[in-house]
Amino acid sequence: MVMNTYNSDEWQGWMRAALNGDAGLYRKLLAAVRPWLLSYFRRRLYGSECEDLVQMTLLSLHEKRHTYDVSAPFMPWIAAIARNKLIDYVRKAGRHVHVELDEAMGVDDGLRPELAARDVQVLLSQLPKDQARVIGLHKLNELSVEETAAATGKSASAVKVIVHRGLKKLQGLVGLKGGTNE
Missing domain, CATH: 1.10.10.10 (Winged helix-like DNA-binding domain superfamily/Winged helix DNA-binding domain)
Structure with missing residues (x-):
């Protein structure tokens, strides 16, 4: 079952387990993070490129998983990867990005x-x-x-x-x- 909201503590546990070789929890983590990433990008971009960014971010998560500090919270780590992918995409495409100017911005994103x-x-x-x-x-x-x-x-x-x-x-x-x- 895919989650509609995120549970940072649970995801952090799954990431730790994945780093210890639990492939099942790693797949579960990737499936759970996907809707959050899609929402993250849809709030910032218009159009169909959101799905591509989700895939690029998941690939980057996979490639950089060894850099994750298991004692650190998971959400800021994945949010930073997503943010960097968004910035790279916007710079490369020369596109405009939708930036929310809301005090609550970042709280929902798991950003500090x-x-x-x-x-x-x-x-x-x-x-x-x-x-x-x-x-x-x-x-x-x-x-x-x-x-x-x-x-x-x-x-x-x-x-x-x-x-x-x-x-x-x-x-x-x-x-x-x-x-x-x-």
Whole structure:
């Protein structure tokens, strides 16, 4: 029976057993992970490429299974593989990806908040330092425009322009329509 939801603890146990040679639990794990992967990709891409990405991710899981740390949670490991396959696919295809801007994003995916925070920092590091600082204060630290202006010595209108241009640049970096890489 294929599961509609994931059970990270159970999957972690199955992965441990698979690494110890239990082929039956390994097949069961692959069958159980498949619907989760399909859902993961369908929430981010439109079209028929989701099934291909599921297959590529399962193949990658198989090829990299020896790298799995049995003391670590399974979900972040498989989610990282899926995320990397998605990024590779989007870059190669030059396609746009659907990115959810929801506070709960990552919780359903089994991703830890620190992974999202790291991704944000990687993106911000691609902006000029002053622009990244203003966006960080206003959007991440949730300072008002006026508070951000006071903290940076800029006018409120300058903060608005810096944030707007920076967010457009970030959209371009992740391949969202309307963004710019300039």
